[in-house]
Amino acid sequence: MIEIKNVTKIYSTKKKQVVGVDNVSLTIQDGEIFGIIGYSGAGKSSLLRCLNLLERPTSGQVIIDGVDLTTLNNKQLRQARLKIGMIFQHFYLVSSKTVFDNVAFALKAAKKPKEEIEKRVNELLEMVGLSDKRDAYPSQLSGGQKQRVGIARALANDPTVLLCDEATSALDPSTTKSILALLKKINRELGITIVLITHEMEVVKDICDRVAVMQNGKIIELGTVYDIFTNPKEKLTKTFINSVLRFELPDHLLQKRTGTIVKIQFKGKTAEEAIVSDMLQSFKVKGNILHGKIEYIQEMPLGIFVMELTGEPEEIKRAIHYISQRTNGLEVIAHAA
Numbered sequence: 001m002i003e004i005k006n007v008t009k010i011y012s013t014k015k016k017q018v019v020g021v022d023n024v025s026l027t028i029q030d031g032e033i034f035g036i037i038g039y040s041g042a043g044k045s046s047l048l049r050c051l052n053l054l055e056r057p058t059s060g061q062v063i064i065d066g067v068d069l070t071t072l073n074n075k076q077l078r079q080a081r082l083k084i085g086m087i088f089q090h091f092y093l094v095s096s097k098t099v100f101d102n103v104a105f106a107l108k109a110a111k112k113p114k115e116e117i118e119k120r121v122n123e124l125l126e127m128v129g130l131s132d133k134r135d136a137y138p139s140q141l142s143g144g145q146k147q148r149v150g151i152a153r154a155l156a157n158d159p160t161v162l163l164c165d166e167a168t169s170a171l172d173p174s175t176t177k178s179i180l181a182l183l184k185k186i187n188r189e190l191g192i193t194i195v196l197i198t199h200e201m202e203v204v205k206d207i208c209d210r211v212a213v214m215q216n217g218k219i220i221e222l223g224t225v226y227d228i229f230t231n232p233k234e235k236l237t238k239t240f241i242n243s244v245l246r247f248e249l250p251d252h253l254l255q256k257r258t259g260t261i262v263k264i265q266f267k268g269k270t271a272e273e274a275i276v277s278d279m280l281q282s283f284k285v286k287g288n289i290l291h292g293k294i295e296y297i298q299e300m301p302l303g304i305f306v307m308e309l310t311g312e313p314e315e316i317k318r319a320i321h322y323i324s325q326r327t328n329g330l331e332v333i334a335h336a337a
């Protein structure tokens with residue numbers, strides 16, 4: 001378990017002081033994939049780097065598996081860090097070393113026997129799907145392959161925690177998907193806790209169990225990914241969600257309509273029920289679907305539909321009430337002209 005208690009990181013430059021992380025407290029459970037999302041400058045990297053003390057918090061505690069890292073001496077800290085792997089946006093591979101030697105680096109430094117290193121590196125390369133590249137140099141690899149080497153290297157010492165610093169931000173969308181799938185496999189098969197920072201909600205949607213939204217060094221919202229997607233509270237969180245769900249109706253479409261336009265959100269089981277057809281049968285209204293889709297988040301459905309309802313105002317009112325009762329969200333976007 002990772003416990004972050006009242007962590008503040010202040011950078012002091014000659015001219016001024018900058019607050020990178022502002023009194024953050026947070027607990028991350030073993031085996032979770034925990035996402036931290038925010039725009040540039042929100043404090044994500046600072047917070048992530050406080051977790052292995054690459055940045056020393058100005059105040060507060062970072063407790064991993066019961067050990068407060070901020071109290072350790074250098075030798076103890078080096079030891080503790082072996083259990084915290086890290087991967088980076090720009091990979092940071094050693095260009096003069098082969099894939100094998102990049103992955104073997106930490107094992108050699110720990111003076112492990114040659115046969116053990118050989119066996120472990122081969123296992124790791126197999127796990128990340130790069131067995132055939134063991135003698136290649138980083139310059140001969142694609143971005144996705146470089147990140148796979150970065151992941152294998154981070155796993156060499158059997159860490160319990162893997163920190164991912166914008167690990168997919170330099171990759172194209174399909175390579176991103178494959179790296180995220182690999183991270184998920186590592187999490188599920190090896191039980192490694194993953195903490196990742198990103199500015200892309202798509203990444204959060206694809207693999208995270210929980211997410212924290214950061215702004216100005218603080219965590220402004222936190223929850224399971226499904227709850228955050230279905231019931232966001234903060235404006236910034238809504239902006240991130242809209243970037244994934246892309247649920248904007250063109251103005252010209254709205255202007256042509258004469259009925260009442262409603263946006264209905266179905267979550268969990270309600271996404272699978274025939275609520276709309278029940279409503280159309282029960283009330284004297286007509287429904288015209290303008291837009292709709294079902295997304296699967298953490299393998300649970302989230303359906304969003306925009307409908308135009310026409311009929312007598314009283315019937316529309318009753319139909320809206322009926323749907324509001326049976327779904328978890330109905331918003332009237334525009335009224336009859």
Ligand SMILES: Nc1ncnc2c1ncn2[C@@H]1O[C@H](COP(=O)(O)OP(=O)(O)OP(=O)(O)O)[C@@H](O)[C@H]1O
Nearest residue numbers: 011018019020038039040041042043044045046047
């Ligand atoms: N070494 C440093 N010295 C001074 N200020 C810093 C330093 N590192 C970060 N900061 C400042 O701390 C704040 C948080 O930066 P941080 O890099 O943690 O944000 P971020 O959310 O990770 O952004 P990005 O995605 O752009 O890296 C910013 O205002 C940044 O300018």
